[in-house]
Amino acid sequence: MTSSKGQLYLIPTRLGDNPPLEVLPISIKKVIEDIDYYIVENEKTARRFIKRISPSKSQPSLKLSVLNKYTTEEERNTFLNPCLEGHTIGLLSEAGCPAIADPGSDIVSLAHSMDIKVTPLVGPSSIILALMASGMNGQSFCFNGYLPIDKAERKAKLKSLERLSSEHNQSQIFIETPYRNTKMLEDLSSVLHPETRVCVACDITLPSEFIKTKPAKEWKNNKEDLHKRPAIFIIQKS
Structure with missing residues (x-):
């Protein structure tokens, strides 16, 4: 140079x-x-x-x-x-x-x-901040971008990511268009194994920040309004 x-x-x-x-x-x-x-x-x-x-x-x-x-x-x-x-x-x-x-x-x-x-230069990355706060494996992780919109394809992809997370002890990270967040969480709570951990991290660094990790089965009764809020999703099955 x-x-x-x-x-x-x-x-x-x-x-x-x-x-x-x-x-x-x-x-x-x-x-x-x-x-x-x-x-x-x-x-x-x-x-x-x-x-x-x-x-x-x-x-x-x-x-x-x-x-x-x-x-x-x-x-x-x-x-x-x-x-x-x-x-x-x-x-x-x-x-x-x-x-x-x-x-x-x-x-x-x-x-x-x-x-x-x-x-x-140093600055905020929603992907890294979400992983930091998730309590999941920060030594091995994969960012998968957006998942398929088609219901059957999305279900298959979620099961595949869950299997990978278990086989490799690897955190699987992905995002969704904000207006589909609620539907995504419904799919996570119904498709994944009940004990698979799911982290939802939205509005990161903002006053309305919400970050929570709990088993998929416990997200069935979610009371947090995630609609149109930028969010990161992370899953990991032991």
């Missing part, structure tokens, strides 16, 4: 609408104040976040490239060109850590192929 190249900073964001510096280190504020080039998922929310972190930063000076499902490979391959010209770029996720369950991983891979230095 030549010294004239800029580097790519992976900048975590909040998991909800709480004051940024309640959950983010001051080092992120310092980095943001020095960067004008960003790769983001949504320009409006990215600008709002940057303004919350650094109110004095000039918004017109920001140069944002949008990375989402509509971004073409040709467009994506140009996003790091400013680094080749000596500029530092910040990669922002919509929530949590860039490149973790996030399209930013493609940009990080591209940076390595271009011999651009990648620097990850």
Whole structure:
């Protein structure tokens, strides 16, 4: 890597609408104040976040490239060109850590192929925070993303994950679209073995945070309203 190249900073964001510096280190504020080039998922929310972190930063000076499902490979391959010209770029996720369950991983891979230095910054990851608070195996775990929507496929997937968790003593982590949380919990309590442990962690780092681990059978009488609340689910069968 030549010294004239800029580097790519992976900048975590909040998991909800709480004051940024309640959950983010001051080092992120310092980095943001020095960067004008960003790769983001949504320009409006990215600008709002940057303004919350650094109110004095000039918004017109920001140069944002949008990375989402509509971004073409040709467009994506140009996003790091400013680094080749000596500029530092910040990669922002919509929530949590860039490149973790996030399209930013493609940009990080591209940076390595271009011999651009990648620097990850400290910040909240809902996946890791949920695992930390679950009481389940933090030595061996797997993040599975979203499970199938089809009822039969979802049931088969849950049984498969339960079997894997038992065979490998491994925590199995997954997420759901927030408006399907209640249905997911109903499926977990009816499909899994009654003693399989289930952790539900939602609104992590927010005042409304709810994190609870208990056997699947005890979730049948759940009183917590999970509807439309960002949640992480973890299961483990002994």
